[in-house]
Amino acid sequence: MEDVNIYIQAVAGISPQQTFDTTSFPDTVIQHTGNRLSCVEPEYDDLIDAKLIRRMSRIIKMGTAAAVKCLQRAAIEIPDGIIVGTAYGCLQDTEIFLQRMIDYNEELLTPTAFIQSTHNTVGAQIALLLQCHNYNNTFVHKGFSFESALLDAVMLLKEGEMKNVLVGATDEITNASHDILTRFGLYKNDIGSKDLYNSNSKGTIAGEGAFFFLLTNQPSERSLAKLGATEFFYQPENNETIEENIISFLAAQSLTINDIDIIITGRNGDKENDKIYNELEGSVFANKQIINYKHLCGEYPTASSFAFWMASVIIKDGSIPKALSSQDQLPSANVKTILVYNHYLMDHHSLFLVTAC
Amino acid sequence: MEDLKKQIVAQFNLKKLKPEDIGNDEPLFVEGLGLDSIDALELIVLLQQEYKVKLANPEDGPKVFRSVNTMADYILQQQGENAHA
Amino acid sequence: MHKPVYVAGGGIISSIGNNITECIHALENSNSFIGEMQYLHSTHQKTLPVAEVKKTNAELAQIANLPCGTTRTALLSMIAAKEALLNSGVDNFNRLRTGFISANSVGGMDKTEDFFKTFSKDHQAGRLRDVVHHECGSATKIVADKLGIKHLVTTISTACSSSANAVFFGARLINNNILDIVIAGGTDSLTRFTLNGFNSLMILDNEPCKPFDENRKGLNLGEGAGYIVLLSEKAATTLNIQPVCTVSGYCNANDAYHQTASSSEGTGSYLSMKGALQKSGLRPSDISYINLHGTGTKNNDASEGAAVKQLFQPHYPRMSSTKSFTGHTLGASGAIEAVFSVLAVQHGFIYPNLRFTTQMKELPFAPETTFSRNQAVNHVLSNSFGFGGNCSSLIFSKL
Numbered sequence: 001m002e003d004v005n006i007y008i009q010a011v012a013g014i015s016p017q018q019t020f021d022t023t024s025f026p027d028t029v030i031q032h033t034g035n036r037l038s039c040v041e042p043e044y045d046d047l048i049d050a051k052l053i054r055r056m057s058r059i060i061k062m063g064t065a066a067a068v069k070c071l072q073r074a075a076i077e078i079p080d081g082i083i084v085g086t087a088y089g090c091l092q093d094t095e096i097f098l099q100r101m102i103d104y105n106e107e108l109l110t111p112t113a114f115i116q117s118t119h120n121t122v123g124a125q126i127a128l129l130l131q132c133h134n135y136n137n138t139f140v141h142k143g144f145s146f147e148s149a150l151l152d153a154v155m156l157l158k159e160g161e162m163k164n165v166l167v168g169a170t171d172e173i174t175n176a177s178h179d180i181l182t183r184f185g186l187y188k189n190d191i192g193s194k195d196l197y198n199s200n201s202k203g204t205i206a207g208e209g210a211f212f213f214l215l216t217n218q219p220s221e222r223s224l225a226k227l228g229a230t231e232f233f234y235q236p237e238n239n240e241t242i243e244e245n246i247i248s249f250l251a252a253q254s255l256t257i258n259d260i261d262i263i264i265t266g267r268n269g270d271k272e273n274d275k276i277y278n279e280l281e282g283s284v285f286a287n288k289q290i291i292n293y294k295h296l297c298g299e300y301p302t303a304s305s306f307a308f309w310m311a312s313v314i315i316k317d318g319s320i321p322k323a324l325s326s327q328d329q330l331p332s333a334n335v336k337t338i339l340v341y342n343h344y345l346m347d348h349h350s351l352f353l354v355t356a357c
Numbered sequence: 358m359e360d361l362k363k364q365i366v367a368q369f370n371l372k373k374l375k376p377e378d379i380g381n382d383e384p385l386f387v388e389g390l391g392l393d394s395i396d397a398l399e400l401i402v403l404l405q406q407e408y409k410v411k412l413a414n415p416e417d418g419p420k421v422f423r424s425v426n427t428m429a430d431y432i433l434q435q436q437g438e439n440a441h442a
Numbered sequence: 443m444h445k446p447v448y449v450a451g452g453g454i455i456s457s458i459g460n461n462i463t464e465c466i467h468a469l470e471n472s473n474s475f476i477g478e479m480q481y482l483h484s485t486h487q488k489t490l491p492v493a494e495v496k497k498t499n500a501e502l503a504q505i506a507n508l509p510c511g512t513t514r515t516a517l518l519s520m521i522a523a524k525e526a527l528l529n530s531g532v533d534n535f536n537r538l539r540t541g542f543i544s545a546n547s548v549g550g551m552d553k554t555e556d557f558f559k560t561f562s563k564d565h566q567a568g569r570l571r572d573v574v575h576h577e578c579g580s581a582t583k584i585v586a587d588k589l590g591i592k593h594l595v596t597t598i599s600t601a602c603s604s605s606a607n608a609v610f611f612g613a614r615l616i617n618n619n620i621l622d623i624v625i626a627g628g629t630d631s632l633t634r635f636t637l638n639g640f641n642s643l644m645i646l647d648n649e650p651c652k653p654f655d656e657n658r659k660g661l662n663l664g665e666g667a668g669y670i671v672l673l674s675e676k677a678a679t680t681l682n683i684q685p686v687c688t689v690s691g692y693c694n695a696n697d698a699y700h701q702t703a704s705s706s707e708g709t710g711s712y713l714s715m716k717g718a719l720q721k722s723g724l725r726p727s728d729i730s731y732i733n734l735h736g737t738g739t740k741n742n743d744a745s746e747g748a749a750v751k752q753l754f755q756p757h758y759p760r761m762s763s764t765k766s767f768t769g770h771t772l773g774a775s776g777a778i779e780a781v782f783s784v785l786a787v788q789h790g791f792i793y794p795n796l797r798f799t800t801q802m803k804e805l806p807f808a809p810e811t812t813f814s815r816n817q818a819v820n821h822v823l824s825n826s827f828g829f830g831g832n833c834s835s836l837i838f839s840k841l
Contacts, residue, residue, distance in 0.1 A: 137611075
């Protein structure tokens with residue numbers, strides 16, 4: 001089981017950048033103003049059947065479209081498994097039904113918003129669209145929602161009964177959710193994505209997205225990259241623990257930090273949140289090329305799926321995209337090994353190792 | 358009848374359809390418009406909210422909701438009965 | 443062939459009892475407590491019977507040793523998880539790789555729906571503490587933190603098959619040598635959101651439900667939580683624990699027919715039961731008892747019945763739906779019924795299907811109507827089928 005390689009055969013995603021229609025990193029980066037980054041959405045009608053789309057809220061359309069696009073790129077009609085990670089589920093439908101319950105005092109309620117509000121709706125609608133009777137699961141654990149889905153997918157492929165798994169993550173912002181999270185003090189109120197990392201103040205910017213990956217245990221010319229390893233850990237005792245975890249994560253793959261070409265980190269502009277990244281850049285990550293991503297997609301529980309996408313397309317193209325070179329990095333060629341380290345709100349930490357095939 | 362068609366298009370988010378495209382006798386379910394059991398539940402609520410007409414027995418659904426014609430007939434009939442009650 | 447995944451014990455809280463002993467007592471004496479709403483406030487209080495846990499939040503918080511304002515979903519979860527650990531004899535589990543895999547569908551909605559009333563009029567109003575644990579993952583985090591489990595904690599939400607998938611995932615984590623001990627299961631509390639949601643689908647019975655009966659009219663919603671403690675062979679030996687049974691089979695399939703309705707042939711159900719049998723290496727005739735999903739809706743029971751007929755004919759095992767006791771506990775149902783299945787193997791229980799009088803016309807079998815113990819129960823199949831076509835089946839086997 002240990003010898004099974006996991007290949008990333010295709011990726012697709014909708015995000016606050018123009019990520020959907022390209023198989024590489026977009027040529028230009030969209031600089032968002034304000035603290036709420038909204039997705040750049042495609043035309044859905046060509047991708048999703050009219051009979052299904054009429055009931056779909058935004059997040060379900062985003063997830064379904066990204067899944068369909070991913071499968072098209074992978075040239076696979078029906079995957080052996082579908083796994084989704086989402087922390088918030090389908091917020092818009094939840095709010096609609098809650099509002100109706102109040103407006104009509106629990107009488108005369110129509111079911112559509114309710115049935116579309118369950119957390120497994122994205123995974124279920126994909127299965128329905130494809131007529132896929134295979135394994136179908138949804139993880140909903142905060143900053144580990146995507147990581148859990150990935151773990152499940154990797155296990156399935158290593159167990160050997162499946163050849164490929166469609167795995168992804170979706171999370172949305174609604175007016176209500178943004179107002180609530182703002183009241184929790186999560187966001188800056190005077191800054192957009194441009195100066196996010198230099199702000200030296202509390203708060204980050206909100207984001208959303210839907211990303212899907214077709215993972216397989218079969219090598220192919222189509223493969224963008226390999227998922228070398230993935231790990232997640234909760235509430236590490238201190239920064240030393242984090243450093244040790246990173247070192248042992250790499251050691252388990254017979255690697256050291258010297259073997260890593262680029263590190264993608266989850267800096268989000270919040271002073272407290274980013275302390276660990278400052279520490280690491282002075283220790284384990286010293287002198288390494290580091291790229292941040294949350295100025296592109298915002299902060300949300302499944303934002304690490306954006307980082308995973310980014311790592312995949314960078315490995316595929318073999319170099320840091322021009323559009324990211326404004327981060328004082330020279331575009332470097334020959335990128336073969338990427339480490340992604342992210343944490344969500346200090347508690348949920350994850351590592352991905354993405355390598356060239 | 359035209360109101361009913363507009364409401365159907367709006368309720369079911371049938372973006373590509375104009376109300377006038379729905380034939381009076383066109384089947385609403387399975388074939389024709391291709392509505393399903395969830396839509397039937399929505400129609401029951403629509404009838405109550407817009408026309409104050411209650412579908413006494415949900416099993417009558419397929420009959421009553423067969424087409425815009427049958428729906429309109431049912432509404433008029435129920436409203437007539439309600440007026441006399 | 444995998445090494446076995448052992449079950450060391452379980453814990454449960456539901457409308458028929460606040461722990462395993464009370465639940466067994468109710469099952470044995472055909473006592474279901476489906477009736478008028480006492481704890482949830484709703485317009486439907488007098489018209490829709492439900493199966494509530496017979497404790498206020500304050501009482502639950504005291505038993506769970508959690509703060510009083512905690513979401514009911516987490517309170518129920520804590521109580522059942524604690525009982526599972528106690529019954530399994532597992533203590534000092536941090537010597538081994540331990541995980542908590544929980545499932546739910548409502549999360550903190552019991553509090554959110556109250557918050558939303560105020561918030562919807564003014565987005566600056568409403569108490570934030572009522573919405574801080576809205577996410578499904580929060581209920582899991584609260585309990586894992588309290589139990590001191592950190593190594594691997596996650597939450598699954600696949601509607602009514604949620605906690606069956608949690609058990610399934612837990613077993614695979616052990617099979618893949620990622621964990622040694624897993625507390626796996628799920629929880630859900632009754633909320634206006636789900637009550638009204640199901641009511642809008644017109645699948646609730648306004649009387650206590652009668653699963654698998656020709657004249658069934660729908661389901662009753664319930665609430666509760668259930669967990670089982672899974673052990674690897676290494677953990678059982680290291681901790682010197684005598685397991686009670688094994689998880690010998692599992693499968694997850696999708697009906698892919700409709701967002702809420704099941705296909706008339708029961709495709710998803712058939713595939714998940716068949717897959718579980720294949721996994722376990724058992725034949726249909728090896729199954730001693732099926733704990734049916736059996737919600738009592740026209741659609742589910744017909745669909746599940748068709749699948750059972752296709753898979754098991756002509757020899758049908760004994761079967762029943764314990765939702766006739768506990769109501770449909772949504773995200774918790776898979777785990778609550780897993781606990782019942784484990785007890786069935788352990789004690790030779792066969793549970794009755796309450797309020798059954800008339801066999802379904804299209805089925806050549808009928809559920810059990812009396813409780814018995816000390817039966818030859820070697821292998822139990824437990825079904826959980828949910829919205830979104832998510833179908834899961836588990837098999838528990840004697841050692």
